[in-house]
Structure formats: C-alpha cells, structure tokens
Amino acid sequence: MIAASTLAAFALVAAPDAPARLAIAFGAALATLNTLAAHALLTWSEHRSTKVFMGAVLGGMAARLALMLGAVVAGVLGLGLPRLPLVVSLLAYFALFQALELTLQQRHARRAAEAR
Numbered sequence: 001m002i003a004a005s006t007l008a009a010f011a012l013v014a015a016p017d018a019p020a021r022l023a024i025a026f027g028a029a030l031a032t033l034n035t036l037a038a039h040a041l042l043t044w045s046e047h048r049s050t051k052v053f054m055g056a057v058l059g060g061m062a063a064r065l066a067l068m069l070g071a072v073v074a075g076v077l078g079l080g081l082p083r084l085p086l087v088v089s090l091l092a093y094f095a096l097f098q099a100l101e102l103t104l105q106q107r108h109a110r111r112a113a114e115a116r
Helices: 002-012 018-045 050-078 083-115
Strands: none
Touching: 018 050, 018 083, 050 083
16 A cells, blocks of 8 residues: 555656655655554553543644644755655655544444444
8 A cells, every 4th residue: 555655656746856756755754653653642542531532632633733844844944855745745645544544443443332
C-alpha cells in the first residue's frame, strides 16, 4: 500500500528531480510519524478515564498539528524543499493513513462489542 502511494505521489509530480523526490519522502515521513504518534496516544489513553482520554486525544491532536506545521515550514524554508511535492505527498499519505486508522478502529470496536 505504501509503495503504491509513493508511486502515485511521484506520478503527480512530472519527472521528479532530486529535490522533489526528497520532498515526497519528507512528506511521507511526516505523515508516518504523525500516524504513529496518534496511535501511541490512543493506545496509551484507551483504558484511562474519559477526561484523560479526551485530554490525550485532543491535546495530542493540537500538539501534533503544531509540530507538523513547524516541520513543514522547516522543510520548505530551512531545507529548501519544493512546496507542491511536499504538500501533495503529506496530504496523500495523511489521507491513506487516516483511512487505515478508521478501518482499524472500526474492527477494534466491533471485536470489543462482540466480546461483551
């Protein structure tokens, strides 16, 4: 799945040169780290109180959003990565991982309901 989406990201940028390929990889890495952080927060807070769960999920979302913004700005301004390949890659991977996350959460909820 990741290989197919990487090929799709490369296809969106006509004949990607080295900076475009680096931007695509950077966007993929950011989306992957964001997804892993979200999963870690969700797993950590799953069996905690509702207040702690909501604080971890919502606070974690705000923190991850700020970190992602900082990383994108650093990539564009600090590393000189081209904007379009970075943003397309980041959004494509984010959408892919979001769909995967929702699918896994539905399966998890269904198994928990069946176990009751």
